């Protein structure tokens with residue numbers, strides 16, 4: 001079982017990383033973490049290379065991320081909420097998933113080869129308001145659709161300013177549950 005974890009936090013020992021450590025302690029098999037703030041990935045520029053050819057014309061760190069996404073059995077998106085959704089560098093990575101769009105929508109005949117997988121979302125937020133999850137869950141829905149992943153659930157650590165994620169029992173339990181469920185689903189097949 002190969003799990004890819006995309007970390008959207010700029011903070012080395014922040015709240016998101018605390019929950020990544022929790023899911024790592026449960027997950028079986030191989031784990032690869034990609035730090036969105038450390039990789040060199042630029043935004044999709046709508047050059048439409050992918051309308052006729054497989055892949056992406058921009059040769060940057062996204063090339064390795066495509067390969068990781070295509071081969072993994074599970075993908076975990078872990079991010080602080082920034083302006084209601086993924087952090088900007090993580091969102092930039094998402095824009096590059098656009099290269100999977102033409103084949104999915106019959107614009108290009110040659111299909112991409114993306115392993116079906118399971119996905120989970122982990123979010124940490126400074127505050128909390130009614131329906132604050134709507135935007136980020138919508139973005140995650142896009143992400144999981146494009147990466148051929150079935151989302152199994154989400155874990156949220158709210159109010160991290162006053163309740164650090166590392167002490168948030170509910171968020172830790174939710175996160176560990178996601179890891180256990182990913183193990184069960186991936187080893188069943």
Ligand SMILES: Cc1cc2nc3c(=O)[nH]c(=O)nc-3n(C[C@H](O)[C@H](O)[C@H](O)COP(=O)(O)O)c2cc1C
Nearest residue numbers: 009014015016080081082083084124125126127160
């Ligand atoms: C640019 C920026 C935007 C943020 N936007 C939100 C927000 O929309 N809602 C919220 O509850 N917290 C927001 N926060 C707070 C972070 O989500 C929160 O501090 C988070 O737990 C930080 O996680 P980290 O330590 O892993 O980076 C924002 C923080 C930053 C730096």
